Amino acid sequence: MEKIKIAIQKSGRLSEKSLDLLTECGINVSNGNRKLKTDAHNFPMEILFLRDDDIPQYVEQGVADIGILGQNEVWEKEKDVVEIEKLGFGNCRLSLAIPKDEIYTGLDYFNGKRIATSYPKILKKFFREKGRDVKIEELGGSVEIATGIGLADAIFDIVSTGSTLIMNGLKEAEAIIKSQAVLIGNKNLSTAKTELLERLLFRIKAYKNGQGKKYVLLNAPNEIIPDIVRLLPGMRSPSILPLADKGWSSVHSVIHDDDFWEIIDELKRLGAEGILVVPIEKMIL
Numbered sequence: 090m091e092k093i094k095i096a097i098q099k100s101g102r103l104s105e106k107s108l109d110l111l112t113e114c115g116i117n118v119s120n121g122n123r124k125l126k127t128d129a130h131n132f133p134m135e136i137l138f139l140r141d142d143d144i145p146q147y148v149e150q151g152v153a154d155i156g157i158l159g160q161n162e163v164w165e166k167e168k169d170v171v172e173i174e175k176l177g178f179g180n181c182r183l184s185l186a187i188p189k190d191e192i193y194t195g196l197d198y199f200n201g202k203r204i205a206t207s208y209p210k211i212l213k214k215f216f217r218e219k220g221r222d223v224k225i226e227e228l229g230g231s232v233e234i235a236t237g238i239g240l241a242d243a244i245f246d247i248v249s250t251g252s253t254l255i256m257n258g259l260k261e262a263e264a265i266i267k268s269q270a271v272l273i274g275n276k277n278l279s280t281a282k283t284e285l286l287e288r289l290l291f292r293i294k295a296y297k298n299g300q301g302k303k304y305v306l307l308n309a310p311n312e313i314i315p316d317i318v319r320l321l322p323g324m325r326s327p328s329i330l331p332l333a334d335k336g337w338s339s340v341h342s343v344i345h346d347d348d349f350w351e352i353i354d355e356l357k358r359l360g361a362e363g364i365l366v367v368p369i370e371k372m373i374l
């Protein structure tokens with residue numbers, strides 16, 4: 090039987106979350122013995138553990154059929170691959186940063202300056218579009234050190250919390266682009282592999298749909314049910330079941346984490362009782 094080959098990061102920011110996603114999709118992978126290639130136990134899938142920089146090229150060539158990596162690497166490598174699905178982790182931005190005591194005057198500040206980065210293509214394209222002339226110093230990593238050692242006047246690198254910038258005496262001047270982990274794929278997958286990809290995607294979407302949502306069950310007197318339904322639209326509409334206690338119903342619905350507490354407060358104010366909140370593992374729409 091044909092297997093789909095997926096490339097994930099061997100060790101780094103995305104490794105654990107990539108494996109966790111496969112686990113959430115019911116795909117069991119054992120990687121205890123540092124093997125760089127392994128088979129899933131219960132899905133026709135082979136997992137390749139690689140440097141994230143190499144994944145776009147391998148997916149383009151078909152060495153791997155699909156891969157998980159940051160959009161930043163996909164954009165930088167400019168390989169002929171398709172972005173299939175955003176995965177909702179590895180969220181970060183690519184930013185220009187300068188020494189903290191400098192006065193930032195807008196993009197003109199960078200005219201003629203040396204900027205250190207591991208993302209020269211993205212940076213070159215950005216300044217070309219903005220019509221500014223900069224000198225790019227390409228570095229493989231530890232980019233934040235570049236200004237402190239006199240290699241560059243500014244840097245362009247990944248920022249998340251901003252603490253690496255602060256620790257290295259820098260401040261964020263411009264956030265250029267946002268990135269997150271994505272699933273990418275080869276453009277010419279066989280029919281069998283496309284079917285396997287569809288099965289995987291179905292599971293990824295079911296997992297993603299359940300993220301950031303809660304299942305809520307509550308009891309309420311029938312006269313306030315219309316108000317509660319207005320608050321809890323649910324997926325289609327909430328389920329309403331009569332309780333053994335006449336004049337009362339049980340309402341079941343899905344709510345987003347974002348407005349969770351506001352809705353709970355309002356439900357209580359309306360007179361709902363016995364509110365039960367349950368995490369959602371998967372949701373198939």
Ligand SMILES: Nc1ncnc2c1ncn2[C@@H]1O[C@H](COP(=O)(O)OP(=O)(O)OP(=O)(O)O)[C@@H](O)[C@H]1O
Pocket residue numbers: 098099100101102103139140141142158159160161162179180181230247248249250268269270
């Ligand atoms: N601080 C962060 N917060 C969130 N996501 C991040 C952060 N740093 C990096 N990422 C994302 O995770 C990806 C991998 O980051 P990591 O630092 O592990 O890369 P790397 O050092 O290039 O690894 P490799 O050894 O595989 O080349 C990045 O390309 C980016 O998409």
Ligand SMILES: O=P(O)(O)OC[C@H]1O[C@H](OP(=O)(O)OP(=O)(O)O)[C@H](O)[C@@H]1O
Pocket residue numbers: 102230231233246247248249250251252253254
């Ligand atoms: O804004 P922050 O939350 O501080 O995160 C940003 C840092 O995270 C990444 O490095 P990582 O820690 O993955 O180490 P690396 O240099 O080995 O890639 C990135 O290259 C930045 O240096």
Ligand SMILES: [Mg+2]
Pocket residue numbers: 140141142
């Ligand atoms: Mg890398």
